[in-house]
Amino acid sequence: AQKVTQAQTEISVVEKEDVTLDCVYETRDTTYYLFWYKQPPSGELVFLIRRNSFDEQNEISGRYSWNFQKSTSSFNFTITASQVVDSAVYFCALSAPHTGNQFYFGTGTSLTVIP
């Protein structure tokens, strides 16, 4: 069974602070893909990143970075020097080809950046 857990329901930080959003996943597949999506108040989920299970290299994109660790089944997301525009709900998701690439989403973490 595929499962994604985002234990942090809500996080508040003051602008310019760093914040890490946790994501833990469960799967028996050896080939799978992990995603992060951002959902601003407008409602549209916006793709942030995709990683495959064979690539554990961490990735940095501007103020965003992702730490993928298969040993702990985690795919954490860090925002450095947070800004008010980062306020949104962030979803981690898992997909595996053998399940027809159905996406399994976590329950999301609501991030509020206080100016």
Place this chain on the structure above:
Amino acid sequence: EAGVVQSPRYKIIEKKQPVAFWCNPISGHNTLYWYLQNLGQGPELLIRYENEEAVDDSQLPKDRFSAERLKGVDSTLKIQPAELGDSAVYLCASSLARGTEFPGELFFGEGSRLTVL
């Protein structure tokens, strides 16, 4: 390039009434998804289409929900009759990837928020 377009954005109806949502995916995207998002939850798949074929509708409550994707482009999701518990956001997404191909990113619409009174 236009994104995924959904309508209506908001709909308020009384229970037992019918309701329909429409989705226009990104041009060229073969795969279309309908997701249900309850407050404080992540999206949950209702149905997935590859072209005009529903390849995964196991999560769709078929007693009251129906969907179609004529000509493999636009899609409609219908609820008849609506119940109080159907109040949620209905999200449409599309993707270039199909079946067991490398899963491409999903492009989401802004969703249709349904309130059943």
